[in-house]
Amino acid sequence: xxxxxxxxxxxxxxxxxxxxxxxxxxxxxxxxxxxxxxxxxxxxxxxxxxxxxxxxxxxxxxxxxxxxxxxxxxxxxxxxxxxxxxxxxxxxxxxxxxxxxxxxxxxxxxxxxxxxxxxxxxxxxxxxxxxxxxxxxxxxxxxxxxxxxxxxxxxxxxxxxxxxxxxxxxxxxxxxxxxxxxxxxxxxxxxxxxxxxxxxxxxxxxxxxxxxxxxxxxxxxxxxxxxxxxxxxxxxxxxxxxxxxxxxxxxxxxxxxxxxxxxxxxxxxxxxx
Amino acid sequence: xxxxxxxxxxxxxxxxxxxxxxxxxxxxxxxxxxxxxxxxxxxxxxxxxxxxxxxxxxxxxxxxxxxxxxxxxxxxxxxxxxxxxxxxxxxxxxxxxxxxxxxxxxxxxxxxxxxxxxxxxxxxxxxxxxxxxxxxxxxxxxxxxxxxxxxxxxxxxxxxxxxxxxxxxxxxxxxxxxxxxxxxxxxxxxxxxxxxxxxxxxxxxxxxxxxxxxxxxxxxxxxxxxxxxxxxxxxxxxxxxxxxxxxxxxxxxxxxxxxxxxxxxxxxxxxxxxxxxxxxxxxxxxxxxxxxxxxxxxxxxxxx
Numbered sequence: 001x002x003x004x005x006x007x008x009x010x011x012x013x014x015x016x017x018x019x020x021x022x023x024x025x026x027x028x029x030x031x032x033x034x035x036x037x038x039x040x041x042x043x044x045x046x047x048x049x050x051x052x053x054x055x056x057x058x059x060x061x062x063x064x065x066x067x068x069x070x071x072x073x074x075x076x077x078x079x080x081x082x083x084x085x086x087x088x089x090x091x092x093x094x095x096x097x098x099x100x101x102x103x104x105x106x107x108x109x110x111x112x113x114x115x116x117x118x119x120x121x122x123x124x125x126x127x128x129x130x131x132x133x134x135x136x137x138x139x140x141x142x143x144x145x146x147x148x149x150x151x152x153x154x155x156x157x158x159x160x161x162x163x164x165x166x167x168x169x170x171x172x173x174x175x176x177x178x179x180x181x182x183x184x185x186x187x188x189x190x191x192x193x194x195x196x197x198x199x200x201x202x203x204x205x206x207x208x209x210x211x212x213x214x215x216x217x218x219x220x221x222x223x224x225x226x227x228x229x230x231x232x233x234x235x236x237x238x239x240x241x242x243x244x245x246x247x248x249x250x251x252x253x254x255x256x257x258x259x260x261x262x263x264x265x266x267x268x269x270x271x272x273x
Numbered sequence: 274x275x276x277x278x279x280x281x282x283x284x285x286x287x288x289x290x291x292x293x294x295x296x297x298x299x300x301x302x303x304x305x306x307x308x309x310x311x312x313x314x315x316x317x318x319x320x321x322x323x324x325x326x327x328x329x330x331x332x333x334x335x336x337x338x339x340x341x342x343x344x345x346x347x348x349x350x351x352x353x354x355x356x357x358x359x360x361x362x363x364x365x366x367x368x369x370x371x372x373x374x375x376x377x378x379x380x381x382x383x384x385x386x387x388x389x390x391x392x393x394x395x396x397x398x399x400x401x402x403x404x405x406x407x408x409x410x411x412x413x414x415x416x417x418x419x420x421x422x423x424x425x426x427x428x429x430x431x432x433x434x435x436x437x438x439x440x441x442x443x444x445x446x447x448x449x450x451x452x453x454x455x456x457x458x459x460x461x462x463x464x465x466x467x468x469x470x471x472x473x474x475x476x477x478x479x480x481x482x483x484x485x486x487x488x489x490x491x492x493x494x495x496x497x498x499x500x501x502x503x504x505x506x507x508x509x510x511x512x513x514x515x516x517x518x519x520x521x522x523x524x525x526x527x528x529x530x531x532x533x534x535x536x537x538x539x540x541x542x543x544x545x546x547x548x549x550x551x552x553x554x555x556x557x558x559x560x561x562x563x564x565x566x567x568x569x570x571x572x573x574x575x576x577x
Binding site for chain 2: 069071072090091092093095096097099100101103105106107108109116117118119121148149150
């Protein structure tokens with residue numbers, strides 16, 4: 001685990017990059033003048049990688065993820081997703097997005113929530129039901145097809161929203177603090193499940209978090225960000241085996257990576273204001 | 274000997290007061306008692322005049338009985354109104370002009386027509402306002418100021434103008450109902466169609482859903498609870514609009530016509546029975562909207 005430059009090369013198996021940002025800036029105009037949410041971001045994410053964006057509140061990690069998803073418009077620089085501009089990637093439904101909250105539609109059953117994207121894409125009803133069954137099984141929610149969201153716990157709802165993001169089989173999964181609102185025990189459990197899912201499906205994952213153990217446990221690459229202006233201050237490669245259990249959090253290698261992340265966060269984060 | 278029912282069944286009063294029926298009954302009883310007392314108080318002066326003119330000897334009981342049995346009391350007693358309701362609803366053929374069922378139908382038909390067009394107009398306006406930015410700025414002030422004009426001021430104009438071009442009876446009254454009842458629907462639906470949270474909207478963007486899909490799969494279902502709340506208000510004021518529409522022309526049919534005729538001839542009992550019918554009709558329509566709401570909410574997975 002050697003320190004790598006900010007512009008790290010693709011680490012994916014076949015070398016092509018799924019997300020490529022160069023000199024990316026994004027500022028919001030507010031009443032008090034412009035806010036520089038992202039400043040000069042250079043980032044490459046290779047196929048099959050699990051990349052965590054970590055940093056304190058206001059460091060732009062969610063904004064960066066939203067820019068990749070074409071939910072925010074960058075004010076400068078280049079950003080390509082799946083080899084095309086982010087806007088085209090969105091129109092081509094090139095990614096699945098998991099939000100901080102499950103954002104399930106309360107009037108739809110779990111099954112119909114999961115198949116919502118398929119419905120929009122015009123898949124036939126029979127095929128949709130089949131997909132729902134497969135992906136609900138994948139996130140261990142078999143048997144909950146006919147339930148409504150309020151009948152499920154928060155963790156189950158978030159798993160349903162992951163099934164919804166996966167069901168149309170996008171190569172890229174964008175996750176914005178998906179487990180942030182859940183308690184520690186549920187979170188550990190879902191982290192393990194997510195890792196198995198990632199190993200099983202070979203997706204590229206971009207994962208926003210503010211938890212150091214979560215980032216280190218899940219990732220092949222950890223992008224440390226810092227606020228005012230939002231920027232990348234370190235990119236750390238972590239090559240733990242794909243199949244891993246929560247126990248690796250006790251190993252010296254794990255603690256060393258976690259230490260580097262913490263150092264990076266400390267260096268970039270000035271508490272003088 | 275049997276031991277049936279021992280200890281297991283609570284007393285009748287206890288059972289009544291366990292639910293809502295007991296408290297409601299007490300309140301209704303109190304209102305009736307106050308009403309009868311009010312009838313004595315309001316009608317006593319005239320009753321004493323009657324006794325004086327007849328040079329009759331009268332006591333307190335005579336006075337009370339008299340005040341509850343006048344032909345044209347200032348405040349009729351409840352049983353007089355009930356008797357009038359029985360006479361005009363049950364004892365008359367429904368096709369008769371004296372039947373309150375006939376008059377109720379005349380008012381109800383224009384209420385329902387006005388309510389239907391008002392609800393559709395309200396929804397269409399709300400959809401336009403939510404989707405087209407300029408419509409909000411250009412339409413909203415007019416929509417709001419339309420409701421500041423007293424309906425009694427424009428109702429005669431509407432009736433007269435439409436009468437001049439040959440539209441009489443149902444349509445002008447329905448139009449006044451529409452004018453009143455589109456407003457709560459528009460206001461409620463604008464709020465309802467905007468009620469999806471940003472994440473739910475973003476989700477649609479990530480699927481690059483068309484505006485049409487976003488409307489039918491997200492905005493519309495999210496707005497339905499707001500719609501039903503608005504419809505309950507709208508259906509009640511739609512009835513008010515229909516009755517107001519019957520007043521200025523001296524219409525021959527409808528609850529409004531009954532109110533007007535009753536006040537011309539001092540037939541207070543007739544006025545009150547028309548009022549009671551209108552209130553019952555409004556309550557029935559609100560309940561009906563509520564039933565539809567409950568069915569829809571259940572189908573949409575609402576919590577029981």
